[in-house]
Amino acid sequence: SxxxxxxxxxxxxxxxxxxxxxxxxxxxxxxxxxxxxxxxxxxxxxxxxxxxxLELPKGIEIGVSGVTADMEEAFTQLALAMLAAIAIVYFILVVTFGEGLAPFAILFSLPFTVIGSLVALWLANETISVSAMMGMLMLIGIVVTNAIVLVDRIIHMEREGMKMRDAILEAGATRLRPILMTAIATI
Structure with a gap:
């Protein structure tokens, strides 16, 4: 056709x-x-x-350049930057916490960050753009910071003898307000 x-x-x-x-x-x-x-x-x-x-005759090729090619390159670079940031944050957290499980718990929240961002874009009837990807990268930083505050509090409470479940509930209750204030101020 x-x-x-x-x-x-x-x-x-x-x-x-x-x-x-x-x-x-x-x-x-x-x-x-x-x-x-x-x-x-x-x-x-x-x-x-x-x-x-298109059904092109043999020997005919089509290439895209200009803004479209630049956007594809920017998307690729931002995706690589996100992956690199996640890997670097994980290794820093492993060194900081002295174990791999707590940093893994922190990074477990990141897929929900991306899902929430995509839902927000869908609700706003927007598409994924370079600025949206940069926003996701910044949001990942905010989420990781908030998760560090929460997990650090849980670890301290466990070391003081609290059970894991009680430590999670207590940390959630005592750190919710500071986490929300930090996130809202950052946004």
Missing amino acids: SVQLGDIVELQEGTVSNTISRSKGKLFADVTGTVTSKDITKASAEVEQKIKD
């Missing part, structure tokens, strides 16, 4: 230079466009889907 160019873009007549371009020994043509919507990610995804649906 073929897709008419007018189905995916608004066509306007104009003049362009009539040069033949080559890259790596192959002829190529630039097709440019300007995204007029606020949601560049969605527009780029729609264009890429239309491109995937």
Whole structure:
């Protein structure tokens, strides 16, 4: 099935230079466009889907560059930064707490952070963007800080002889207000 160019873009007549371009020994043509919507990610995804649906003749290739390629690279770098931050935080917590179980409990809260962020984006009818990913990275820092405060209190109460369940309940009750105040002030 073929897709008419007018189905995916608004066509306007104009003049362009009539040069033949080559890259790596192959002829190529630039097709440019300007995204007029606020949601560049969605527009780029729609264009890429239309491109995937095309049945191209043999030897014809399509590549995407510009803002779309830059956004994909930024997403990749932010995802790697998130993973690196989580790994670094885990190792620092292992050294700080002297064990691996407490830091694991702290990091166990991170998937809920990402899920909550995605739900908030969905409720706000927003898409995942570079700024949303940066916000998630900052939120991970806030959640880890709050979890450290809570777990540290639980460990201290256990060392004082409290049972695990009682220590968790007591730490939750005594640290809830400071954690909420810190989180709200940070946000």
